[in-house]
Amino acid sequence: MEVNQYLEMFIDESKEHLQACSEHLLELEKNPEDLAIVGEIFRSAHTLKGMSATMGFEDLADLTHKMENVLDAIRNEKIKVTPEIFDVVFESVDHLEEMVMDIADGGDGKRDVQSTVEKLKRIESGETALAPITALSSAIAQQAATTISADLQLTYDxxxxxxxxxxxxxxxxxxxxxxxxxxxxxxxxxxxxxxxxxxxxxxxxxxxxxxxxxxxxxxxxxxxxxxxxxxxxxxxxxxxxxxxxxxxxxxxxxxxxxxxxxxxxxxxxxxxxxxxxxxxxxxxxxxxxxxxxxxxxxxNGHTSSKTIRVNIERLDILMNLFEELVIDRGRLQSISTEVNHLELNETVERMSRVMGDLQNIVLTMRMVQVETVFNRFPKMVRQLSRDLNKKINLEIIGAETELDRTVIDEIGDPLVHLIRNSLDHGVESPEIRRAKGKPEEGTVQLRAFHSGNYVFIEIEDDGAGINRDKVLAKAISKGVVTQEVANTLTDKQINELILASGFSTADVISDVSGRGVGLDVVKTTIESLGGNISIESTQGVGSVFSIQLPLTLSIISVMLVEIEKEIYAIPLSSIIETSIIRNSDILNAHNQKVIDFRGKVVPLVFLEEIFDVPRNEGKDDEFHSVVIVRKGEKLAGLVVDSFIGQQEIVLKSLGNYLSNIFAISGATILGNGKVALIVDCNALMK
Known part of the structure; x- marks a missing residue:
């Protein structure tokens, strides 16, 4: 048997079994007398051991076997579970996860786990201070010890x-x-x-x-x-x-x-x-x-499985082919408009409807539940709570919410950073919480939900909140804002100062939350995904970090605009509305051209200047076309020559050579074959 052909299946199933082990261990820690949970963990470990041995990963199989022996002793009531035992078993699962990840990266899965193995052996032999547990019932004990027996006599049909x-x-x-x-x-x-x-x-x-x-x-x-x-x-x-x-x-x-x-x-x-x-x-x-x-x-009354495993590379290829179809659809629509042939128009219209349905299916196939990211956090919170000597309960809501796989791949690290920040800076120690009249155990809630074409992920804690005075003092000392500007800031604007580069209010830099880097990395990553982050906080009550992300990144809706003969695409997700203004509407404030938009002062950004578009001499129109865009609470007006209209386009990367062009996030091919650059509104409003 050629084991390499089963390697991908082995890695996927190993991750599932290890995740099941982690979840059941957390559950067992809350209900240490429940032998049924021990049985579930034992079965996952046992299956993983067999798979590892079959695939030839002896180190992985050996460590799992030692962990399985401890679990077997627990379920057979030879030893009683203690916090020390939980720590060692969690440590074993961590090692197993690292070994599986090494195999997934092309390694051999070998890892120095001798100290963990020795701990497991001592637990199994009873060398540690482990008290025998009282039998819950003889029936449960008998059931736990029962093994499958089989008649070894070969019989044939x-x-x-x-x-x-x-x-x-x-x-x-x-x-x-x-x-x-x-x-x-x-x-x-x-x-x-x-x-x-x-x-x-x-x-x-x-x-x-x-x-x-x-x-x-x-x-x-x-x-x-x-x-x-x-x-x-x-x-x-x-x-x-x-x-x-x-x-x-x-x-x-x-x-x-x-x-x-x-x-x-x-x-x-x-x-x-x-x-x-x-x-x-x-x-x-x-x-x-x-x-x-x-x-x-x-x-047996069971139906066959309705799902299959598909390599993600195949879905990427399917997505790329579909993107080409979207480009051709735009081309056909352009030709159809020019020719104005009845049957051609009807055919193109029908094809557009069918492709719209196909687009929904293809995008849905790439959707992954955020549970795949959220699953790693309960174990992380447990360990950090012990390291920080805090009591923290993590609640997860909406784990079934789906996001595009490309977004899922990128969102994990920012969420880790935010949760660590909530645990370190947000939730207080049990002593301080008692003094404030709060429960000793703090709560961090991680929730996800859909709203329109966006997914919102929120991290809320019932901790100390953001210290407004401390943040302002730090921001002024760091030169992030001046004293004059600081006096005009709202509470929300002060909260978002902690997202500035290098900003940290920690008295001692630790390895838990920001590590002295601040949350600017989180902000940058989220904005690169076309999303944004906002913060709400009440001192002494708690904080809420809210992340808004697009459902998908590959096919987006844009407003096409024209500057001279050049066409640019502005994502609809950033646009509030479009407007036509007169020259007389433009005002000057602090050497910046602005307009009064519904009672708010909105700065104007002339894209022809940003992108150095050559102008015809003597052109001085009385009217300007303006696209009002938003980033959080900030507004800006992008000045263009004219509006072309809305369109769904395929977002294409400019490649490594053109990766650092200011305020351009990518490009797309239009129906007439021309290339339009996609404007990065977030970069323009920094």
């Missing part, structure tokens, strides 16, 4: 007997192979895999006892049997199998008499499992397998 009979007639030899592993064998599933790998190179495995799924779960003693068809001699087969490490004995018995084969037909469930072990049988074997599995699924 009519189909399997027919396969063996036909194989013998065609010159093959049929064997029953009994393999005994050593009693001290640690990774039984790995040895079973090695045995099957040897067998499958030179023949076909018809069935096994116990069944393959039980062998993978290691729910058997030392012996397993295999029905096998090959052209090899019994002696050669025995020699090859005895070379497998930790195999103690191999007995090969030839099946020559058809009456020797038992005619007992196993139960339907066993039949499906046994038939599914055929690795390389003939077409009729595969057909029978499919038929039996389908029948079994129906008989």
């Amino acid at each position: 009519d189909f399997e007997r027919a396969v063996i009979s036909q194989s013998i007639e065609q010159g093959f030899v049929a064997y029953e192979v009994a393999v005994t592993l050593r009693e001290d064998c640690l990774l039984k599933a790995a040895r079973v895999f090695m045995v099957f790998e040897i067998l499958e190179k030179n023949g076909d495995v018809i069935k096994s006892s116990p069944t393959v799924d039980i062998l993978e779960e290691e729910q058997f003693d030392q012996i397993f049997r295999v029905a096998y068809i090959t052209k090899e001699s019994a002696e050669d087969l025995q020699k090859k199998l005895m070379k497998v490490s930790e195999v103690e004995q191999v007995i090969v018995t030839a099946i020559t008499d058809m009456n020797y084969i038992a005619e007992t037909v196993p139960q339907q469930e066993d039949t499906s499992q046994n038939v599914s072990t055929l690795p390389a049988a003939k077409q009729e074997v595969g057909a029978q397998k499919s038929q039996v599995q389908t029948t079994n699924a129906k008989s």
